[in-house]
Amino acid sequence: MKLKSILLSAAACVAMLTSGLAFASGGGMVFKHADTDVTSQAQLLRGLTVFTDTCMGCHSAKYITYKGLMDYPELGISRAMADEFRGDNALSSGLHTELAPEDAVESYGKVPPDLSLVVPGRRGGVDYIYSLLTGYAHDESGRVDDGNYNTYFPGNRTAMPDPLGWLDHDAEDTAELEQQAHDVSAFLEFIADPHQNTRRDLGVYVMGFLLLLTLVLFLLKREVWKDVH
Numbered sequence: 001m002k003l004k005s006i007l008l009s010a011a012a013c014v015a016m017l018t019s020g021l022a023f024a025s026g027g028g029m030v031f032k033h034a035d036t037d038v039t040s041q042a043q044l045l046r047g048l049t050v051f052t053d054t055c056m057g058c059h060s061a062k063y064i065t066y067k068g069l070m071d072y073p074e075l076g077i078s079r080a081m082a083d084e085f086r087g088d089n090a091l092s093s094g095l096h097t098e099l100a101p102e103d104a105v106e107s108y109g110k111v112p113p114d115l116s117l118v119v120p121g122r123r124g125g126v127d128y129i130y131s132l133l134t135g136y137a138h139d140e141s142g143r144v145d146d147g148n149y150n151t152y153f154p155g156n157r158t159a160m161p162d163p164l165g166w167l168d169h170d171a172e173d174t175a176e177l178e179q180q181a182h183d184v185s186a187f188l189e190f191i192a193d194p195h196q197n198t199r200r201d202l203g204v205y206v207m208g209f210l211l212l213l214t215l216v217l218f219l220l221k222r223e224v225w226k227d228v229h
C-alpha cells in the first residue's frame with residue numbers, strides 16, 4: 001500500500017514536470033525543429049552571411065561588434081573578413097542596420113527589433129525563429145495580405161515582409177531556403193550567448209574532475225579505514 005502511494009506520487013511529479021516543460025516550449029504552438037549546430041563553423045559563417053546580406057537591411061544586432069566577430073573561435077573570422085563585413089564602420093561598432101527608424105515606421109509601420117537577444121527573448125526560442133522564417137503562407141480567410149500572413153507569428157499578422165522569399169517559392173528552391181533559415185537561426189542562437197560552447201566544454205571538464213576526485217577520496221577512505229573493523 002505504502003509502495004503504491006509512493007509510486008503514485010512519483011508519477012504525479014513526472015506528469016507535473018513534463019506538462020510544465022511542454023508549456024515552456026511554446027504554449028501550445030508546435031514549432032518546426034530549427035536543427036542548428038552552434039559548434040559548426042560552416043553553419044555559423046553561412047548564417048552570418050545571410051544575416052549581413054538580408055536581415056541587416058532592416059535589423060541590427062547591436063550587442064555584437066565587428067571586433068567581437070573576430071574574437072569567437074567558433075566563427076573563425078579573420079581581420080580581412082571583418083574589414084569586408086564592416087565597410088566604413090568602426091571595428092568596435094555593433095552590427096547596425098542602415099535603415100533609419102523613421103523610414104522603417106513609414107515602410108513597415110514599426111521599427112524591426114534588434115536581433116542580438118531575440119532567441120532567448122521569444123517563446124519557442126530558435127525553433128520559433130526558424131518556423132517564422134519558413135512560416136509565410138496564404139491566409140485561408142483572406143483577411144491578411146500575402147507576405148504579412150505567417151503561421152507562427154503571434155496573431156498571424158506580421159509587419160515583416162517575407163525576408164527569404166518563402167511564400168510561393170519554386171519547389172526546387174525549398175532546400176536552399178530551408179538551409180538559409182537553419183543557418184541564420186544558428187547564427188542568432190550563437191550571438192545571443194556566444195560563450196555557450198566554452199561553458200559546455202568547461203562543464204564536461206568539471207564533471208570529469210569531480211568524478212576523479214570522488215574516486216581518489218573513495219580509495220583514500222578505504223586506505224584510512226582498512227584496519228578498523
Ligand code: HEC
Pocket residue numbers: 050051054055056057058059108110111112113115118122129132133157158159160161163164184
Ligand atoms: C524588409 C525589412 C526586414 C527584413 C529584411 C527582415 N526583417 Fe525581421 N522584422 C521586420 C519587421 C518590420 C519586424 C516586426 C514585425 C512585427 O512585430 O510585426 C521584424 C521582426 C522580426 C523578428 C521578431 C518576431 C517577433 O516575434 O517579434 C525576427 C526574429 C526577425 N524579424 C528575424 C529576421 C531575420 C532572421 C531576417 C533575415 C533573414 C529578417 N528578420 C529580415 C522587418 C524585416
